[in-house]
Amino acid sequence: MKHGALTLFRLAGIEVRLHFTWFIAFFLIAWSLAQGIFPLQNPGWPDSTYWVLGSTTALLLFGSVLFHEFAHSFMALARGLKVDSITLFVFGGAAALKSEPRTPGDEFLISIVGPASSLLLAAFFWLLGVAIPDSVPAHALVAYLGLINASLALFNLLPGLPLDGGRVFRALIWALTGSMSKGTTVAAFVGQFFAFGFIALGVFLLFSGSFFAGVWTIFIGWFLNGAATSNRRQVSFDESLREIPAASLMRPDPAVVQPANSLDRVVLTMLLRDGVRALPVMQDGRVVGIITVNDVRAVPQHTWSYRTVASAMTPWPLASVSPDDSVLRVMQLMEESAVQQMLVMKDDNVVGLLSRQDIVRFLQLSRELGGKAKLGRRGRAKDPAEHPAG
Numbered sequence: 001m002k003h004g005a006l007t008l009f010r011l012a013g014i015e016v017r018l019h020f021t022w023f024i025a026f027f028l029i030a031w032s033l034a035q036g037i038f039p040l041q042n043p044g045w046p047d048s049t050y051w052v053l054g055s056t057t058a059l060l061l062f063g064s065v066l067f068h069e070f071a072h073s074f075m076a077l078a079r080g081l082k083v084d085s086i087t088l089f090v091f092g093g094a095a096a097l098k099s100e101p102r103t104p105g106d107e108f109l110i111s112i113v114g115p116a117s118s119l120l121l122a123a124f125f126w127l128l129g130v131a132i133p134d135s136v137p138a139h140a141l142v143a144y145l146g147l148i149n150a151s152l153a154l155f156n157l158l159p160g161l162p163l164d165g166g167r168v169f170r171a172l173i174w175a176l177t178g179s180m181s182k183g184t185t186v187a188a189f190v191g192q193f194f195a196f197g198f199i200a201l202g203v204f205l206l207f208s209g210s211f212f213a214g215v216w217t218i219f220i221g222w223f224l225n226g227a228a229t230s231n232r233r234q235v236s237f238d239e240s241l242r243e244i245p246a247a248s249l250m251r252p253d254p255a256v257v258q259p260a261n262s263l264d265r266v267v268l269t270m271l272l273r274d275g276v277r278a279l280p281v282m283q284d285g286r287v288v289g290i291i292t293v294n295d296v297r298a299v300p301q302h303t304w305s306y307r308t309v310a311s312a313m314t315p316w317p318l319a320s321v322s323p324d325d326s327v328l329r330v331m332q333l334m335e336e337s338a339v340q341q342m343l344v345m346k347d348d349n350v351v352g353l354l355s356r357q358d359i360v361r362f363l364q365l366s367r368e369l370g371g372k373a374k375l376g377r378r379g380r381a382k383d384p385a386e387h388p389a390g
């Protein structure tokens, strides 16, 4: 269990997870089909038939959602992005990319294939429905799945974040204005508009006697509003980090070690430099790797006096940034390469080291100061050229 979700399987490096809330949705859908929709449409079948049909349909519905999320994921992979996981939960599914699309074109393609795949499934089930006679129970199943996939495609095409249509809309504004954050802000506002629409519709349903549909619709609106709001917050957060160059937050002129040094030497150097958890490894003026607290900890302590840095370090090539890269870019790279720190390099020289901790500390302090702390392009960093490493 991770964040309340079970891992089902992996496909193409993507972990497929089932959130515990999925079981609620599965039961509700299976139940409403078995006890409501199917008996109404096809009276006279045995109760067990309705239940088998209802639960199979609910499973295939989530299979359809998974198909939709894989469409997003495979397009993301094809555009060179990494996909972490797909999670099925009470309101459907979500594919988690490790980083945001870099161009409006990528954003458009990754978003549009979702509804397109649902439409494809709708057509597939519709054709099956034509082939299977009405009297066969399987007809009810494919007819429902055809209808629900078509509705899913249409619902997801609403042009507000966090829905696919909202992402398509954002891509459009992004392409027109050149600014992703403008696109996000506008598409998130439209998303909130739809969210409040759903809440209002839910309240209306509630008072007109459809208690269950009303509550469900209100929940969907509430969920959409939360997601749209967090999209908007993310933009202002990203914007502030986009303004700050790596040079402003990095620790300039970091302590270094050599490949032949012992791990004892590494530990001593880290302890003498407050808060340093990683050291660049240099040989003949060139960086050949990096050694971190975790690398050292992985080696038995009684061997530290004779084990060399070279035997425990992460060797070159390493992900690195330039002093002018934004802290936002640094965070994206850290996320993509799953590291806790980044070398800051200029002309093949290490000019600084920037750790996740340094960024977190900055963000905390900035929040305590009311989010007003500003570090511009000419921040506190000394000119990196003054610190040739090695």
Ligand SMILES: [Zn+2]
Binding pocket: 068, 069, 072, 114, 115, 156, 164
């Ligand atoms: Zn989608």
